[in-house]
Amino acid sequence: MKQQNSIWKFFSSVKLAIFTLSFIAITSIIGTVIPQGEPHAFYVKNYGPQVAQFFKVLDIPDMYYSWWFTGLLGLLCANLIICSFDRFPAVWKIINADNLSTSPSKLEKMRESSSWTALRSTVEKLNITDLLQSSGWKAELRKIETGELFFSQKAAWSRTGVYIVHTSILVIFIGAIVGHFGGFKGNIMIPETRSSTKIFSSGTSLPLELGFEIRCDSFAIEYYDNGMVKEYKSLLTVLENGKEVLQKYIEVNKPLTYKGITFYQSSYEGYQDFIVTVKDKDSGENKTFIVPFQKQQTWEEEKIRFGIINAEALGQRVVRSKLWVKPGDSPAVIEWLEDGQDIAIKHGDKNYIVAAKQMYATGLQVAKDPGVWLVYLGCGLMLIGLYMAFFMSHKRIWLYQKMDGDDISVVLAGSTNKNKIEFSKQFAELEKQIRKSYGV
Amino acid sequence: MDSSQLLGITTFTYLFSTLLYVAILVFKAPRLGVVATLFTLVAWLIQTAGLALRWMESYQMGIGHAPLTNMYESVVFFSWTIIILYLLIEWKFKTKIIGAFAVPFAFLAMAYASFSTNISKTINPLIPALQSNWLIAHVVTCFIGYAAFAVAAGLGVMYLIKNGSKKGDQKPHGLISSLPSLETIDDIIHKTMVFGFIWLTAGIITGAVWANSAWGTYWSWDPKETWSLITWFIYAITLHARYTRGWSGTKIAYLSIFGFFAVLFTYYGVNFILSGLHSYGSN
Ligand code: HEM
Numbered sequence: 001m002k003q004q005n006s007i008w009k010f011f012s013s014v015k016l017a018i019f020t021l022s023f024i025a026i027t028s029i030i031g032t033v034i035p036q037g038e039p040h041a042f043y044v045k046n047y048g049p050q051v052a053q054f055f056k057v058l059d060i061p062d063m064y065y066s067w068w069f070t071g072l073l074g075l076l077c078a079n080l081i082i083c084s085f086d087r088f089p090a091v092w093k094i095i096n097a098d099n100l101s102t103s104p105s106k107l108e109k110m111r112e113s114s115s116w117t118a119l120r121s122t123v124e125k126l127n128i129t130d131l132l133q134s135s136g137w138k139a140e141l142r143k144i145e146t147g148e149l150f151f152s153q154k155a156a157w158s159r160t161g162v163y164i165v166h167t168s169i170l171v172i173f174i175g176a177i178v179g180h181f182g183g184f185k186g187n188i189m190i191p192e193t194r195s196s197t198k199i200f201s202s203g204t205s206l207p208l209e210l211g212f213e214i215r216c217d218s219f220a221i222e223y224y225d226n227g228m229v230k231e232y233k234s235l236l237t238v239l240e241n242g243k244e245v246l247q248k249y250i251e252v253n254k255p256l257t258y259k260g261i262t263f264y265q266s267s268y269e270g271y272q273d274f275i276v277t278v279k280d281k282d283s284g285e286n287k288t289f290i291v292p293f294q295k296q297q298t299w300e301e302e303k304i305r306f307g308i309i310n311a312e313a314l315g316q317r318v319v320r321s322k323l324w325v326k327p328g329d330s331p332a333v334i335e336w337l338e339d340g341q342d343i344a345i346k347h348g349d350k351n352y353i354v355a356a357k358q359m360y361a362t363g364l365q366v367a368k369d370p371g372v373w374l375v376y377l378g379c380g381l382m383l384i385g386l387y388m389a390f391f392m393s394h395k396r397i398w399l400y401q402k403m404d405g406d407d408i409s410v411v412l413a414g415s416t417n418k419n420k421i422e423f424s425k426q427f428a429e430l431e432k433q434i435r436k437s438y439g440v
Numbered sequence: 441m442d443s444s445q446l447l448g449i450t451t452f453t454y455l456f457s458t459l460l461y462v463a464i465l466v467f468k469a470p471r472l473g474v475v476a477t478l479f480t481l482v483a484w485l486i487q488t489a490g491l492a493l494r495w496m497e498s499y500q501m502g503i504g505h506a507p508l509t510n511m512y513e514s515v516v517f518f519s520w521t522i523i524i525l526y527l528l529i530e531w532k533f534k535t536k537i538i539g540a541f542a543v544p545f546a547f548l549a550m551a552y553a554s555f556s557t558n559i560s561k562t563i564n565p566l567i568p569a570l571q572s573n574w575l576i577a578h579v580v581t582c583f584i585g586y587a588a589f590a591v592a593a594g595l596g597v598m599y600l601i602k603n604g605s606k607k608g609d610q611k612p613h614g615l616i617s618s619l620p621s622l623e624t625i626d627d628i629i630h631k632t633m634v635f636g637f638i639w640l641t642a643g644i645i646t647g648a649v650w651a652n653s654a655w656g657t658y659w660s661w662d663p664k665e666t667w668s669l670i671t672w673f674i675y676a677i678t679l680h681a682r683y684t685r686g687w688s689g690t691k692i693a694y695l696s697i698f699g700f701f702a703v704l705f706t707y708y709g710v711n712f713i714l715s716g717l718h719s720y721g722s723n
Contacts, residue, residue, distance in 0.1 A: 014684040018677055025673040032663035032710070064661045176659075185657065224503060224565040231568050252568035253654045264656045265568075367656030375658060379645040386641060390634045421627065 011079055012086035020076045027072070031063045077173060080166050091159050094394075099151045100142040104400045107413035111420070112427040115411040118438040123408055128399060131437055135430055137397055147402035154395045159417060161388025168381035175374030183368040184208060189269060190216040191361040193288065195239065199366045210261060210366075213239040217247075219268060219360040220340070221317070232265050234362040260368055267363030270316035274308045275359045276323075281344075281351035290359060303328045304347070308356060318358035325354055393418035397430070410438065443497055444561060446490030447516060451554045453483035454519070454547035461539030468618055473536040477527070480543065484523045487550075491520065494563065503565035508579040511711070512559045517579070518707075519549035521587035525632075529591065533628060535620050541594035558712075574650030582643030582668075586703050588636030589675075592629050593700035596693040599625045603690055626688055629696050637675045644668055667706040674699045 010016060035042070038061060043052035059066030107113060128150055132139040137152035186199040186208055195215035198207045217235040224230045231251050238246040238258045248256045255264040272293045279286035280302065291297045296307040310322035318339050326332040327347035335343055342355035397414040412431055416423040460476035463469060494507040507513045526542040553559060598619060605616045619625070647665070648658040659665060678695045681687040 014680055018680055018685070021673050021677050021680075025670045025677075028666050028670050031661060032666045036661065226565070228565055229567060230565065231571075251571075253572040255653065255656065262656055264654065266655065365656050369656070372652065372658065376649070379648070383638070383642060383645070386638045390638060 008082065008086070011082040013079075014083070016079050017076070017083065020072060020079060024069075024072050024076065027063075027069065030060065034060055034063075036064070037062060073173065077170060080169060084163055084166055088163055091163070095156045095159055099153065099396060099398070100140060100149055102149070102151075102398060104144075104146065104149065104402070104411060107398050107400055107411045110413040110415050112414040112424060113411065114413075114431050115409065116435060116438065116440050117404070117407045117409045118440050120403060120406050120408045122437075122439050123401070126437060128401075131434065132397075132399070135433055137430075139399070147400060150399040152397050155392045156394050158388045158392035159394050161385050161390075161392065164381055164385030165389060166385075168378045168385055171378035171381060172375050175371040175376075175378055178371030178374060179369040180371070182370040184366075186366045187266065187364060188214075188366060189267075189361045189363050190214065191271065192216050192219055192275060192359055193290065195237075199364075212245075212259065213242075214263065214364075215239060216362045219362040221268070232268060232362075234265055234364075236263060236362075236364075260370065262367050262369075264365040264367070265362070266365040269361040269363065270318070271359040271361065273359040274318075274321060275357050276306060276308075277342075277355045278302070278304060278306070279353040281353055291356075302350075302352075304352065306354065309334070311358075321356050321358070323354065323356050325352075327352060393423070395423060395426075397427070399434070441493075443490045443494035446486055446493060447550070448554060450483060450487040450490060450519075451547070451550040453479070453486060454523070454543060454550055457483055458540070458544045458547050461536070461543055465537055465540045465618065470536070476536060476539060477530065480523060480539070481527065484520070484527070487516070487520050487523070491516065498563050501563060501565075503563070505566050505571075506576050507563075508576055509566060509570055510560070510564065512553050512561050514579060514583060514707075515549050515553040515559070518583050518587055518590075519546035519553075521583050522546040522549070522590055525584075525587050525591055529628065529632070533620075533624070535624075537619055538591075538595065538598065538628070541598045542591045545590045545594060569654050572650055572653060574646055574653060578643060578646040578650050581639050581646055585636045585638075585640035585643050586707060588632045588639060589696075589700050589703045592632040592636060592696040595625055595629045595632065596696035596700075599629065599693040600690065603693070622689065626692065629692060630682065630688075633675060633678065633696060633699075637672075637679065640668070640672055640675065644672060664706065664710045667702070667710050671699065671702040671706050674702050 034055070040052060040056065040061075043055050043061060047055070055061060058068070063069055108115060128148075129139050129141060132150060132152055137154075139150045139152040142149050142151075185202040187202060188196055188199040190196050193216070195213050196210075197213045198209050200206065201208050215237045217237055219232075219234045221232055222230040233249055233251050235247065235249050236256055237244050238256075246256070246258055250256045250263060250265050252265045255262045257263075274291045274293065275288060276291045276297065277286060277288045278299055287299055289297050289299070291306070291308060293308055293311065296305055298305045304325065304327045306323065306325040308321050309324045311318050312320045320336050320338055322334065322336050323343065324332055324334050325343075325345055327345060327350070330347045333343070333345055337343060337356055340355065340357040342353050345352045345354055393416050395414065395416045397412070400411045400413075402409050412434060414423065414427045414430075457476060457480040460472060460479060464472045464476060491507050494513070495504075498504050498507070508517055522542060523546045526539065526546075529538060529542075530536060553561075599622065602616055602619045602622060602625065620628075644665075647668070651660065652658040674695070678687075678692065678699060681695075682692055
């Protein structure tokens, strides 16, 4: 596995990792200072033509996707992969090592090590496996030529924590690449009551076919008492071959997903037109009309005419509108209504409910990202791996005893890969207990 | 008694805590230690009550949300986290001297929150983008990380002071000698940094999940995101330098301070100097 040529050495070194991480961190600052994604003319205007040309060569306007920045990320990945190949076999060996074959002479040289002699007679009464077990160490025993060796370890697999963290970074990168090539980002403005089968790509503004139809049934803005916006809300319907298959209210933070494509509430647009809904209260029949401002409309079957003759607006938003309704030959009703409010109208023995609201278009962000689950998987792995790397350690203890005439000599040794100070204390505590059992 | 009064009191109690811890150090009066700890704990409880009350007040206003949604609230939460972290460290490592280097951060944060004219203290309803549980998770995780890095930086300063005095004088100054040993400080710096790193990681992840649920993009390289990544890299570099290249002591102490400047810039500088999606933080 280990090829010790110089290229391999270069790519597996932590020096390179520190260099690459520093270089990425420093160059990342550029894109936070120089606005990203503006047209060339913007940079010419703000930085002068020469600098703008220089930016163009180095892809500064889109630096996080530039050849050199992605190259750096690639270098980081190569470094990670090769470094892991370089080191992991040794770690795997430690995890699976036969620790009962450790030679007794090595035990005395360990960082945590202690030896003593006791009377042989104590051993007859002593069950060392039970003794270790009662201190939380589940031990194995092997009789070797010279004596008996006991061994116990905890969380050997925690040594893989670092590799889980490193792998998680690769998984996140793979997820990002899958999303970049296998998905798209787009947006669409759909007026209320209308539908669309395509959206527009965010980068290129080219239309993209959805493969189904999405309709905006309604759009509404809710406000707090102080006038701040509380919620933007759209009722969306998904249609396949003209048939409704899914209907959902979406809000910011509550998108709709269908066939891997997700629709996010992102903006809106107010129109000059109004949506007037007329309902026959007795038959329950109702009809919705799009009524341009100050134009008359008729529901022929019911012989009812209506229109919006005046409106009050705050910016783009209509607050109140003046509705004019004339059912048949009854006198016309004229009334100011809050946006969205309705009014009851009587005509002979007929009762109508008429509601008027400003017409909006809902602005949707549309995304398909087949890589997102990989990114989330990577994030989860990273947290698990970090926890293992930082808060767990591989602890090992050995106990070796050798008969020596009437005496017995004992070596207790331990090692850990992390948090040596805490382990020292733990070891001292264990030693005290065991020595006591040996009567020393 | 309303929440702003309680939080106002907290500012002064943290100042007094700071003075108590400094007094322990200057007058070598370890008996003051218990007083300082108890006083700080009480101050922290007052602040906790202040935060809880602010939470309740938002419900009384009919716009209930956790007090973690604007600059003022985040600074208060930052100082709250520093104190609880510090108290835990004091309890775990049985040393009171660190207080003189950690508690001032909490006081400064509260003083800034209380007196800066840049910061509005009113409880506002949440705009649609902020109405997400991921926001709460994001703010909590990030600020636990930031608070840990603040404590690490305080310890870094302590390390450098102790280390600096060792060289010049023949005999360590009385004041300095009461500080924990360099190895102990180094160990605690490393542990707080590791703790901060894991929380910052979680903070970046929850932020990404939130962005994805609101806009359909988990990462858009906006300045705040990029700076949090830069900060994360700085600590990742520090961890590697320590673990695999054997850096420790002075170098790590400097890095803990340097890292904290990156934290401050991510948290504060980006809002006021650069612009981006997170500009809500500035009100
Ligand atoms: C952003 C990227 C990286 C992150 C978040 C990361 C994370 C970590 C963490 C958390 C540790 C454990 C440190 C400790 O226990 O104190 C570690 C160790 C290590 N990392 Fe990375 N790492 C990254 C990139 C790299 C790269 C590119 C290399 C390539 C050489 C690398 C090589 C190592 C090595 C050799 C260790 C020590 C492993 C051991 O022997 O236990 N890391 N890394």
